[in-house]
Amino acid sequence: MIVGTAGHIDHGKTTLVHALTGVDTDRLPEEKARGISIELGYAYVDVPGLGERLGFIDVPGHEKLVHTMLAGASGIDFALLLVAADDGVMPQTREHLAVLSLLGLTRGAVAITKVDRAEPGRVDALAGEMRALLAGTGLDAAPILPVCAPTGQGVRALRELLFDAARHTPPRHTHGLAPRLAVDRAFTLDGVGTVVTGTLHAGEISVGAELQLTGSRARVRSLHAQNRPVERAQAGQRCAVALAGIAKEDAPRGAWLTAPHVALATDRLDARLRLWPGEPRPLRSGARVHLHVGAQSMTASVAVLDGDQIEPGASGRVQLVCQGTVGAWRGDRLVLRDASATRTLAGGVVLDPFAPARYRRTPERLDELAACELPSTARRRERLLALSRLGLDLARFGQAEGLAEPQQGWALGEAAGAVLTQRLLAVLAEFHARSPDELGPDAARLRRLVAPRIADALWRDVLADLRATGHIAVRGACVHLPAHGVQLSTAEQRIAQKIAPHLAAAGAEGAWARDLAKDCAEPEPLLRATLARLAQQGELHQVVKDLYCDTATMTRLATLARALGAEHGKVTAAAFRDATGLGRKRAIQHLEHFDRVGLLRRVGDEHKLRPDSALFAPVVSS
Structure with missing residues (x-):
């Protein structure tokens, strides 16, 4: 279990963690000098009888460092909110509570610290104030304990409460999910190389695994989980991962260490948000915000998808258009702060990291977002498949879900x-x-x-x-259709054999139906019917009414058109005339025929090649 401490500056977070674990989480010289936490600090203690370790993330409380607190809060299981008895509830007390609540945390406790400095009755009054403050949040049932870290008062009771919570913490769901670790620190160790730390959000990481970080592949050289060397780490643990093949500079805070097949970076995502009840105004489309997801933060704009705005205390679906790329998977928690990054506005959950720029409010799209909110991968897949008129991209679905097994191909509902x-x-x-x-x-x-x-x-x-x-x-x-282009009759087969040499001799100039009837000494109505049947079967081609060419000729002309299109990006009548040796009129007729059948498309006076067309493609013999 990961415990995150939160609270206003100088309310005793670091001191209390030291009393609980014996570890001083202020590790930077400037932190020691100033007596406040600037960066995330970590500490661990063994849980008796469990064989596991309790991890603490000690987050800074200074207002300007709330973004660092958010980086730590995104991976915790249990919130420990501190409020000093002498100061009482302060601005960061309220904001940290908002962050914890908006991240969906429902397990936690409140520690009233520095009780040795409180006047009689002050602790009870503050406990009542905190109980009122917790009302309506996910932590409204959290126990409130008075403590004094220097004297040890209440520390043992708090430690036992945390141990008991750890024993009753259900394991995070890891089966079927790919590993994803949000990097909150990176450094270099002599003889080890680049090391990144963070909370493993999903899946498992093992020594020797090939992972991806900021577009580069890296191999796990060694691994620590909960401050112990291990061969394998699992979701919910604090990890330090030594990586081969990547430099520290390529591992910024906010980057994701993931399995390559689920790595993604999006600048547009759909989410469900809940606006903090204490907000004075609704959240409207166009609002500029700071988005925090995982250990990453950046500015974004909001487009409300349900109506025009979200009222304080209410929830609604939105699209977030980011000013850069973020890693975000379906189900990830996120927090929004205002444009000046001075207060927390809302929290929510990612619904779709592949949000469309167009048609984002159509009933069909909103139905898809409703499917994204279903409680299991199987149900989401089933519903999205039923809704997807153009099929479901299984690789993209698996990527959005962060599935361990790579998905391939497409599926189409019945x-x-x-x-x-x-x-x-x-x-x-x-x-x-x-x-x-x-x-x-x-x-x-x-x-x-x-x-x-x-x-x-x-x-x-x-x-x-x-x-x-x-x-x-x-x-x-x-x-x-099978009924179109049926077999030739005996008479039609005979005529087809007679006209074949005439068509071959005519080449790109083509042969007229009346001339073929005269040259082959066949009744013109019967010959026209045979030509139509042969055209139906693809054996020859009518360039203009009554003018026919055989398939070998059309394949040769199409090859020339493809070559011109590939070289110049277009096919002009003049270039095609010169390449074929035809007159201008006949060259244009062939180009217009290619337009009609879909080999080319007319754009002004030019003809563009359709690269997806397989018409008249030369047959390559094996």
């Missing part, structure tokens, strides 16, 4: 899959009715017609499933 299939088949039927002489669109063009925002990997999976079940057919790069 209802969403049925709707997508219905839409796809309807679009193909409409395409065939509109363009009966074409076999069908290629996969990329069909995606643009059916679901342009769906991920390409999921789209390919959907097509593969529909092809396997016989709902669609695929020939070359083209997708079509």
Whole structure:
């Protein structure tokens, strides 16, 4: 169990921790000289009969150092709020209580210190004042104990209370979660190298593990948990991690040491906030705040998603747009302070670290955020899958959840899959009715017609499933309904063989239907019907009405267009004319045909290559 001490400056936090543990947590020379804590201090004591250690984070109380207190408070299990009997409740007493409450802490105690300096009746009066102050917070049931660290009065009772709390502390949930440690200190030791310290928020860290820190990979060389050398540390423990392969300068406070597959840095996150009841005004969209999450802090702006504002004491969903990148995972606690960083405003929990910049208040998006608030990973996944019309990115879901096992691929819910299939088949039927002489669109063009925002990997999976079940057919790069492009009749096969050499000889100039009928001595109606059937099957292509080219010719022309597009970023009529040796009119006709079928797209007088199109791609023999 990690105990965090909190309270106003000079109310005896460091002295009390020393009395409880025998450790002086003021470790910096300036702290010794000034008699106040500037940085986080740490101390440990064994819990009798438990085989575990009780860890203390002694946080500074000076108003200008509240950000340091927040860095420590984000990882504690039990709050120990101190108030001096001679001073009473002071500004940082109130603010530290607000921070602890807004971080969701419900386990803690209040120590009234320096009771030897109090007049008769003062301690009881202060206890009553503190009980009133605790009302409405998560710590409203916390016991209140009088202590005097120099004389030892009440210290033993407080120590036993903490030991008992440690014995009844449930283990943090670590199964299935990747390791995440918020760095609050980094230093270098001779013979060891870079060491980072922090509270392990989730998962486990073991010696030899490969982890990621600020974009760099590092190996765990050695490990201390609760100030003892260990081979493995688990969530909830204070850790010192010696890292190979990274410099101290690359491990700033606020950085996250994580498993590589869950490492993330976001500048926009959705969260549920509770505005502190003591705030005089509502929290409105556009408010500038200081965001504290993990051991990191930065400025951000607020966009309220539920209505226009959040009233004091109420909660609501917001989007936080950060001025830099932060590491934040679903379920992480956060605290907001005002723009001048002089008071604590609100606290909450991260719902989605991958918040969208657009459509953030639509009913569909708010339904997704409601799913993010469900109590288990399994239920969140199930609900998000049901809501995701365009599929659920499993890798991103696992990253947001901080899951230990890397997730891969996409998933599509049953209802969403049925709707997508219905839409796809309807679009193909409409395409065939509109363009009966074409076999069908290629996969990329069909995606643009059916679901342009769906991920390409999921789209390919959907097509593969529909092809396997016989709902669609695929020939070359083209997708079509099975009934479209049926087998040629005997007469049509005979005519196809007769026209093949004429089309090959015509090349890029193409052959007209009436000329093919005359050259092959076939009835023109029968030959036109055969040409249409061959076009349906993708065996040849109608560039303009009644002008046909074979597939080998179109593949050669498409290869030239791709080369021009790759070299110049565009395909102009003049460049294509020169590359093909065609006249300007015929070159433009071919480019316009490529526009229609989805190989190119017209932008002004230029044609841009669609890089996702597989039309007329050369077949590579194995």
